[in-house]
Amino acid sequence: MNPVLDIIGALFLLFGAMLCFAASVGLVRFPDVITRMHAATKPQTLGLLLVVIGLAFSLQSVRPLGMLVLVAVLQLLTAPVAGHMVGRTAYRTGHLDSDRLTPDELAEDLAAAGFHLDRGDGAEGIEDREARE
Template identity: 55%
Template sequence: MDWAFTPAHVADWLGAASLVAGALLSLAAAIGVLRFPDTVTRMHAATKPQVLGVLLLLLGVALRLRTLSDLGMVALVGVFQLATAPVAAQMIGRAAYRGGRLNRDLLDADELADR
C-alpha cells in the first residue's frame, strides 16, 4: 500500500475536518436556539455559529468536489448565507424590540428608548 500524501489526499482530509467542524458548530447553534431563554441570545446562536458552521461545511464540500461548476455554486451559497443571516437577525431583533418581547434590563445601552 502506498502511503504517499498527494495534494488530493490532503484536500480530502482538510475537507473532512471542515465538514466535522461545520457540523459541530451547526449543532451548537441549534442547541443554543432551543436552550437560550430570550430573543437576543437566540438570535446570537442562530447567526454567529450557524453561519460559520455553514461556511465550514461549504469549504468541506468544495475541497471534496473540486470542479469549477461546483465551486461556483458553493461560492454562491456562501455569499447568500453571508448576506441574508445578518439581515434576518436584525429584523428578528427589531420585531422583538417593537413587540416588547425583549428583556430591557439585559441591554447595556438602549439607543431606541427615547423613540
C-alpha cells in the same frame, strides 16, 4: 480522488457541524429571542462558509465551484438582513427580557418622544412609572 483532500474537506464539514451544535445549545440556553438570534445566526453563517469550503475540498472539480461561491456570498449578504428583521420585530413586539437590558437607549429615546412601549411580560410601562413619581 485524493484521500488527503478528502480528509481536509471532512474536517471542515466536522467544524461546520460543531458550529451548528453550538448554535442549538445557545438556542436552548439563552434567555430571550434576540440572544437566541445571536446564537443562531453567528455560528450558522460561519458554519455554512466552512461547509462550502469543505465541499470544495471534497468534490475536487471546478464545475461546482461557481455555485459554491454563490452560496457563500448570498449567505453573507442575507444572514444579517434576516437577523435584523427578526431582532427588530422582537424588540417592537416586546419579546425582550427588559430586566437584563441595562442601558436601553432606544427605550429612553422612545420615552422622550412620548411613545409607550408595552413589554407585554408584566414589566411596568413607562406611563406607570411616571404616574408613580
